[in-house]
Amino acid sequence: MNGALEATLRAVGGPLVAVGRHVFDIYSVFAQVVTALLKGAVRWREVFRQAYLIGNRSLFFITVTLGFLGLISVYQVASQIQRILPDFTMMGPAFIQLMWREFAPTITGLMVATRVGSGIAAEIGSMVVTEQVDALRMCNADPVRYLIVPRTIASAVMLVMLTIYAVLVATLAGMALADVVFDVSPSTFVSLQLVSPRDVALGLVKAFSYGFWIPIVAGQAGLAASGGSAGVGWATTRAVVSSSFAVILLDFIISGIGYAVFNL
Amino acid sequence: MIEFIDIHKSFGPKRVLKGVSLTVDQGQVLYVIGSSGAGKSVLVKHLVGLLRPDSGRIILDGRDVTWLSEAEFYAVRKKCAMVFQNSTLFDSMSILDNVALPYRKHFRLSRDEASRRALDKLALVQMEDAARRFPGDLGDGLRKRVAIARALTLEPEFVIFDEPTTGLDPVAAANVDALIRSLRNDTGVTAIVVSHDLRSIFSVADRIAMIYDGNIRLDGTPQEFRASDDPVVSQFINGRADGPMKI
Numbered sequence: 237m238n239g240a241l242e243a244t245l246r247a248v249g250g251p252l253v254a255v256g257r258h259v260f261d262i263y264s265v266f267a268q269v270v271t272a273l274l275k276g277a278v279r280w281r282e283v284f285r286q287a288y289l290i291g292n293r294s295l296f297f298i299t300v301t302l303g304f305l306g307l308i309s310v311y312q313v314a315s316q317i318q319r320i321l322p323d324f325t326m327m328g329p330a331f332i333q334l335m336w337r338e339f340a341p342t343i344t345g346l347m348v349a350t351r352v353g354s355g356i357a358a359e360i361g362s363m364v365v366t367e368q369v370d371a372l373r374m375c376n377a378d379p380v381r382y383l384i385v386p387r388t389i390a391s392a393v394m395l396v397m398l399t400i401y402a403v404l405v406a407t408l409a410g411m412a413l414a415d416v417v418f419d420v421s422p423s424t425f426v427s428l429q430l431v432s433p434r435d436v437a438l439g440l441v442k443a444f445s446y447g448f449w450i451p452i453v454a455g456q457a458g459l460a461a462s463g464g465s466a467g468v469g470w471a472t473t474r475a476v477v478s479s480s481f482a483v484i485l486l487d488f489i490i491s492g493i494g495y496a497v498f499n500l
Numbered sequence: 501m502i503e504f505i506d507i508h509k510s511f512g513p514k515r516v517l518k519g520v521s522l523t524v525d526q527g528q529v530l531y532v533i534g535s536s537g538a539g540k541s542v543l544v545k546h547l548v549g550l551l552r553p554d555s556g557r558i559i560l561d562g563r564d565v566t567w568l569s570e571a572e573f574y575a576v577r578k579k580c581a582m583v584f585q586n587s588t589l590f591d592s593m594s595i596l597d598n599v600a601l602p603y604r605k606h607f608r609l610s611r612d613e614a615s616r617r618a619l620d621k622l623a624l625v626q627m628e629d630a631a632r633r634f635p636g637d638l639g640d641g642l643r644k645r646v647a648i649a650r651a652l653t654l655e656p657e658f659v660i661f662d663e664p665t666t667g668l669d670p671v672a673a674a675n676v677d678a679l680i681r682s683l684r685n686d687t688g689v690t691a692i693v694v695s696h697d698l699r700s701i702f703s704v705a706d707r708i709a710m711i712y713d714g715n716i717r718l719d720g721t722p723q724e725f726r727a728s729d730d731p732v733v734s735q736f737i738n739g740r741a742d743g744p745m746k747i
Contacts, residue, residue, distance in 0.1 A: 370550050371588040374581065375650075376574045376605035 258478075265456045266449075268380040269388050282386035290352050290387070291394030295401070301347050302402040305339060306331075306409030314418045324418060328425030331410055332403070336431055336439040340402040341395075342487050345446030348395055349479035353454035356387055357475030360458025361468040369459070384455035388448055395447030396440055403439075438494050445490060446483050453479040501526055502547060502658065502692075507556035509542055516542050518714030519556070524658075529684050529691045531701045534711035535736070535745065540694040541585070543711065544660045547692075548580050549573035578606055580658040581651035585666060587643040589635035595622065595646050596631040602653040621649040625679065641672025648679055659683065661693040665700045673697065677704050698739060702726075710736065713746065 272278070313327060360383055363369045369379045407426065414420035457475035461467045502524040509517040516539040524530050532540045545551040546558055549568060557566045565576050589598045596618050603614035622628040625645040635643055644664060651659055661680065665673035677700050683689045684706075695701055701708060702722050709719040710733060718725065718733050725737055735743030 366586060367584045367588045368590060370545075370582075371584055371590070373550065373570075373573075374548065374577050375602045376577065377601065378570075 261460065262453055262456045262478075265380055265384060265459070266452050268378075269385055269452055272378075272381045272385045273389075277381050277385070278389065279382070279386050283389050286387050286390035287394050289355075290348070290391050291397055294348060294351060294394075294398060297347055297351060298344055298398050298402055299405050302340065302343060302406045303409040305343055306335075306406030307413050309334075309339070309406075310410035310413045311417065314414060314420075318418065324414065324420045325424060326430070327420065328411070328414065329427045329430040332407055332426070332428065333430040333435055335403045335406050336435045338439075338487075338491075340406060341399045341439045341442040341446065342483060344398050344402045345395065345443065345450070345483040345487075346480055348391070348398070348447070349450050349454075349483050350476050352391060353450050353475045353479035354472050356384075356451055356454040357458040357461075357472045358468055360384075360455055361461030361471035364459060364461045365464055365467055379459065380455070384451055387451035387455065391451045392444050392447035395443045395450075399439060399443035434498065438490070442487060442490050445486050449482050449486060450479045453482050501559075501561060502690075503557075503559040504543065504546070505557045505559065507543065507546060507558070508554045509539070509546070509551065510554055515714055517553075517711075520711065520714070520716055522709055522716055522719065524690060524692055525707075526657075526690055527684065527688050528706040529680060529693060529704055531693045531695055531705040531708045532711060533694075533696055533701060533708055533736070534717075535696065538711045539714060540711055541662050544582075544662065544692055544694055547658075547660065548577050548582055550582075574606070578654045579656055580660060581654055581656035582660040583644070583647045583651045583662065583664060585662045587635075587640070587647040589643055589646055589650075591635050593634075594631065595627065595633055595635065595638070598635065598646060599650045599653060602650060606654055618649075618653065621653050622646070624652065625649045639672070641668050641675060644668065644672070644676055645679070648676075652683075656689065658690045658692065661691060661695075663694055663696075665695065665697045673700060676700075680704055696736075698737060701737075712736075 310327070310331060313331065314324065317324060317327060360369070360379075363372075363383070369383075372379050372382055411422050411425045414425045415422055454475035457471045457478060461471035504520055504522045507517050507520045508515075520539075520543055522532075522543070532543065534540050542551060546553055547560065547565075549565070549570065553566065557564055559565070560576060560579070565573070568576065589595070590601070593601070596615055599618035599621055600611070600614035603609045603617050604611065607614075609617070619628055619631060622631055625648055627642065627645050627649060630638060630642065630646070635646070638646070648664075664676050664680070668676065680691055680693065681704055684691060693700075693704070705722055707719070707721060708725050710717045710725075712732055718728055718730060720728075725733060728734060728737075731744045734740075735745050
């Protein structure tokens with residue numbers, strides 16, 4: 237009986253302890269990043285290089301993804317409206333509001349989590365298993381300050397930029413489809429009557445938060461890599477899963493706070 | 501002087517070090533030998549805080565450094581440099597920037613001053629002409645020379661070489677051996693060399709310590725190793741496939 241109880245507790249407790257340890261490790265990297273930022277220990281040249289890699293190199297990816305999202309969303313919504321209430325006046329304004337508040341930051345965040353998060357984990361993980369991170373420590377270069385802080389700043393800033401760009405791309409794609417398929421004029425579709433500054437602020441706060449956390453979560457996965465190329469593979473997978481989950485969780489938390497505190 | 505006292509270290513269920521005690525005297529070249537996975541690199545990484553022991557103590561020049569914080573270890577790492585097994589140069593940096601990095605991080609020197617000093621160190625290993633090239637452009641032997649130059653930037657008293665000749669052709673390996681010898685002779689640096697390269701061991705070592713089954717099997721001079729009748733030591737230094745050694 238005791239053996240069965242112990243086995244059950246072990247089966248339940250083991251994964252919980254592992255998750256708890258993982259969350260603590262991420263928090264530890266977060267604390268080191270914040271400390272470095274407060275001390276102003278930033279390699280600005282590397283920040284600009286990472287901003288190019290994270291931002292500019294994601295443009296095509298974001299254009300395609302958000303373009304298709306705009307097309308699909310408008311087609312689905314317009315099809316429903318056509319059947320129930322054939323008045324498309326509010327479709328464009330509601331679409332743009334939804335893009336600002338939710339889809340542009342969150343889909344862009346998820347895309348960056350997969351593309352950039354995996355890259356960060358693979359790069360740092362490779363450095364760990366080839367002892368380059370140890371060599372950094374021997375050179376008095378703190379790995380978190382040296383590798384993760386520049387990526388965090390670059391990612392936070394570029395995700396805000398990419399989100400603004402994503403709204404633009406999705407709106408243009410949606411507008412084109414509404415015009416060609418449902419005969420909705422661009423001037424009717426592109427209306428900001430439902431978009432308040434608070435909607436824009438909510439979207440940009442989400443984008444900044446996702447951008448800030450993705451390199452922390454992915455970087456921690458890279459730093460925890462061990463055991464050669466298989467370890468780097470696991471770190472990359474874990475980075476994509478954890479950073480995507482972080483985006484969804486942050487979306488929930490920020491939306492909840494926005495609703496509960498600021499009535500957004 | 502360095503003292504490893506009763507060091508125990510496990511990774512998960514695997515007990516790698518089971519109470520290793522070893523002393524390294526000033527100015528000598530100590531080779532730590534043993535088969536792959538015996539724990540040689542694990543032992544020496546404890547000295548510079550890249551690994552922490554499960555139990556035991558490490559004493560460096562009379563000071564217990566076992567549980568120093570990461571920030572406190574930076575002073576130890578100025579005193580004890582390390583040349584890693586695969587040279588571990590940073591691929592995105594030029595050779596010059598690789599060697600200049602410790603100057604900029606440890607001494608907060610300007611980029612220009614760090615580069616000037618780095619060039620001097622590259623000259624010590626006859627690599628100044630490669631300063632503007634990148635690690636990917638160099639062969640293993642030349643990369644190792646650059647790694648040694650980087651380790652010497654901080655004028656260390658102790659240098660740890662982790663398998664410095666592994667993967668090198670015989671000529672490049674002999675060059676690295678000559679560098680280690682000249683370091684000891686010219687600068688008085690104490691070298692701890694992790695290796696299982698028999699040719700290198702018996703041509704350079706002042707003293708040899710063999711790790712086997714988590715403990716020091718034999719600690720002595722090259723002559724004592726050659727004269728040893730311990731079957732494990734004998735099998736290792738004669739490179740025989742059959743014998744009592746557990747793989």
